[in-house]
Amino acid sequence: MGSRTRVVIVGGGMAGARLAQQLGNGGTAAVTVLAEEPHAPYNRVLLAEVLAGRYPPEVIALPGPPEGVTWRGGVRVMRVDRAERRVVCDDGAVLPYDALVLATGSNAVLPPLSGLFGPGPGGGELPDHVRAFRTLDDCLALRAAIAEREGVPAVVIGGGLLGVSAARALAAGGARVVLAHQGEHLMERQLDPGAAALLRAHLAEQGVEVHTECRVRALRDPGVELANGFRLDAGLVVLACGVRPRSGLARAAGLEMGARSGAVLVDDRLRTSDPHIHALGDCAEHDGVHYGLAGAARDQADVLARVLGGDEAARYGGTRALVRLTLSHAGAGEGADGPLDLAAFGETVPGHGDDVVQLADATRGAYRKLVVRGDRLRGGILVGDLASVGTLARAWEDDEPLPAATPLLHLLTHDGGY
Secondary structure: OOOOEEEEEEOOOHHHHHHHHHHHHHOOEEEEEEEOOOOOOEOHHHHHHHHOOOOOHHHHEOOOOOOOEEEEEOOOEEEEEOOOOEEEEOOOOEEEOOEEEEOOOEEEOOOOOEOOOOOOOOOOOOOOOEEEOOOHHHHHHHHHHHHHOOOOEEEEEOOOHHHHHHHHHHHHOOOEEEEEOOOOOOOOOOOOHHHHHHHHHHHHHOOEEEEOOOOEEEEEOOEEEEOOOOEEEOOEEEEOOOEEEOOHHHHHOOOOEOOOOOOEEEOOOOEOOOOOEEEOHHHEEEOOEOOOOHHHHHHHHHHHHHHHOOOOOOOOOOOOOEEEEEEOOOOOOOHHHOOEEEEEEEOOOOOOOOEEEEEEEOOOOEEEEEEEEOOEEEEEEEEOOOOOHHHHHHHHHOOOEOOOOOOHHHHHOOOOOO
16 A cells, blocks of 8 residues: 555545545555545435435445445544645544545535524524435435324425425425425526426426415424515425535635635646645536536546546546436326426527527426527427437537538427437
8 A cells, every 4th residue: 555645535425436436446546535424425316216205215325435445434524734634533533645635515505594593502403393405314304204294394495406306205205395485486597487387387286385486584483484474384394595515624724715606626637726635526616617516526526536547638628517307296107197307408598699499388298498509509498208308418518510401490309300
């Protein structure tokens, strides 16, 4: 081990686990992963399936660390000593490194609600019936709560991707769910009003009561109070108000941070302002972009494994991410009562001079919209039948010119139109 590069990875989430797999398989480094969660690594994207009762927790487990990788779960890194190139852990361990990788992920955003935290020494703790929806522990606690009390009234605060996933999963588990979203329509970062309307109708069919342009201002035992003074009964409150980079370690170590994102700034080789420290995943900002998506974390881990393995040509050039979600009824089969699939990619709001091709079929619950600029596909939203999403997403990812002889309407046929 003496001549092997000592790589310490702080964080055992999807990004850290992927990097450990790649480095361990190569055998060129002595790798230690310091993971704050005690669980084995797992696929965070599938937490809603565990909450809904469709998967047991072990199904979403990621492959364990390969031989030669030391995995220490339940350990929190308290400080990075850049001068001595070592990290100090909460259990007293001090680990030296040649290369340090920050894969600390993100934390759930806690909204400024009156009554969210109690007074006194325990004032930093959420009430027992209030949970974020971010970790496996969150998921298991919510699952236990809805199993313990059949038909428990639950309020989900936030109608983005996370909130929609949590709401449908709680409903599938038997809770009576109200989703309160401050924005004008659901998943406004990915969907336009037409697609969001179909999503809202689908959630309503599942028993989720959706309120948009609705702000929760306070927690009231045993419910929540809206900005208009109306109160909702809630035996369970789920906070799904987004996430923010978990970058306290980097900030305390004096690394350069993104002014707007609050994430650690990295270059094309995923290096921070300290050349011995790298960062990737939710805690990193590259070329002005903070992705916060699993696909980007995977791509960054693959590039960083090559960088740490000595590949001088390895560079990260960004990720063009496709957001895809399947919403299933509890016990649903095929047909009209089956799942709703949706996908969104690129620029879904047209700019000046862009062409837009759009099809809607309310009877079949289908909606398709593509944004085309010149001879390039710039973005799209598909709800319902996603047979053409692979072809369309590849054309967008590869930035290929569209065939000049192909009418734009044909882009929405099942085979992608060309």
